[in-house]
Amino acid sequence: MFNAKNRSLRKRFLLIFTITISFIFVGGLSEGTSLILDSNEMCWILDRINIIDAWEITTGDPDIVVAVIDSGIDFSHSDLIDNQWINKDEKPDNGKDDDNNGYIDDRFGWDFYYDDNEPGPEGMELYHGHGTFVAGIIAASMNGYGVVGVSPNVKVMNLRALDKFLGHSSYNLSKAVNYAVDNGADVINFCIDGADAVAELNASIEYAYDNNVIMVGSVGGFGWTNRRIWPREFIEFPAAYDEVICVSATDYYDGYANYSNWGYGIDVSAPGGELADPMIYYPNSTWHPVGYSQLYGISHVPQVAGVVALMKSLNRSITLEQAKEFLTTTAVDIGDPGYDEYFGHGMINATAAVLEAAKIAETSFIFVSLVAPLLIGLIVFKRRQLKKYK
Numbered sequence: 001m002f003n004a005k006n007r008s009l010r011k012r013f014l015l016i017f018t019i020t021i022s023f024i025f026v027g028g029l030s031e032g033t034s035l036i037l038d039s040n041e042m043c044w045i046l047d048r049i050n051i052i053d054a055w056e057i058t059t060g061d062p063d064i065v066v067a068v069i070d071s072g073i074d075f076s077h078s079d080l081i082d083n084q085w086i087n088k089d090e091k092p093d094n095g096k097d098d099d100n101n102g103y104i105d106d107r108f109g110w111d112f113y114y115d116d117n118e119p120g121p122e123g124m125e126l127y128h129g130h131g132t133f134v135a136g137i138i139a140a141s142m143n144g145y146g147v148v149g150v151s152p153n154v155k156v157m158n159l160r161a162l163d164k165f166l167g168h169s170s171y172n173l174s175k176a177v178n179y180a181v182d183n184g185a186d187v188i189n190f191c192i193d194g195a196d197a198v199a200e201l202n203a204s205i206e207y208a209y210d211n212n213v214i215m216v217g218s219v220g221g222f223g224w225t226n227r228r229i230w231p232r233e234f235i236e237f238p239a240a241y242d243e244v245i246c247v248s249a250t251d252y253y254d255g256y257a258n259y260s261n262w263g264y265g266i267d268v269s270a271p272g273g274e275l276a277d278p279m280i281y282y283p284n285s286t287w288h289p290v291g292y293s294q295l296y297g298i299s300h301v302p303q304v305a306g307v308v309a310l311m312k313s314l315n316r317s318i319t320l321e322q323a324k325e326f327l328t329t330t331a332v333d334i335g336d337p338g339y340d341e342y343f344g345h346g347m348i349n350a351t352a353a354v355l356e357a358a359k360i361a362e363t364s365f366i367f368v369s370l371v372a373p374l375l376i377g378l379i380v381f382k383r384r385q386l387k388k389y390k
């Protein structure tokens, strides 16, 4: 009698548990995001990649981290200040490596060029504009002013590896990649070309891949080079690695940007702007030392990295292979019909790609919320039955 009552209580508990968990997860997934968006924040590039409806699904999870390996980011910028990755286990300015990661006082990332703990501006150096611009394309805040990034709620890890002339050593790049992996990055953005595939960098790229850190890079190119005059039919490292999603740049009219390299191996394309009237045709983003600026040729990579960050926000375990599949199968075909050597599979479609990622997220939510509790219930039931007949 007592046992039967106990059993029915247990069954009832399992049922309530299952229903509650289901509502928590289904509720969490379908909850709409309130958008505080001013239409002036929307640069034309965001229309081209069809982002608006993706933001109804997610504007990014603050636990997702995109490492920007670049010239350093000015996080005192009011449109970026909320999205700075902070190494919480590291106490600043005490001269100690509190989290024991090999870097002293790396509260806000690391400067791999000067090998110090200040990756952002220490003065008014213009070269920090590059990294600041990239960070804004990824994650400028949706706050009603300035600009807005593709994934405005994720965090950006500031890893400076470029020198004052935006050049770099592949050795510093490899150290920055290792740092990103070891300190919790989910995505790495390379607005960098011309790296050498040295052994250290090969190993770091493999290390990031093995730890499911998704990397995005540029096919490469020089701003002043017209491809018709000086053909540049090759993909530069790090984008040339199989483990890095390779992105080419489009112009204002969705044509091929004439400063960009090309070649088979490009996965997708995204708007990079063009060498014409800057006020109309250049993408707009956050800048250092002042406010905002227009620049062509570097926005294509961070837009794709931002979309990958949105996908990871729905399900952190999404792999490179899945991210590539979602991006390439939903891309809008431009240029010659089908895959081509200028646009790869085509212009990214942020909303469609994020919807694909949401399907995976739903499947795992359904497993956790419905299937898993039922399985547990079944096991408990079977065990009790076995005990009864012993």
Ligand SMILES: [Ca+2]
Binding pocket: 090, 096, 097, 098, 099, 100, 101, 102, 103, 104, 105, 106
């Ligand atoms: Ca440290």
Ligand SMILES: [Ca+2]
Binding pocket: 090, 091, 092, 093, 094, 095, 096, 097, 098, 104, 105, 106
């Ligand atoms: Ca410290």
Ligand SMILES: [Ca+2]
Binding pocket: 041, 079, 140, 141, 142, 143, 144, 145, 146, 147, 148
């Ligand atoms: Ca803003």
Ligand SMILES: [Ca+2]
Binding pocket: 333, 334, 335, 336, 337, 338, 339, 340, 343, 344, 345, 346
């Ligand atoms: Ca095509």
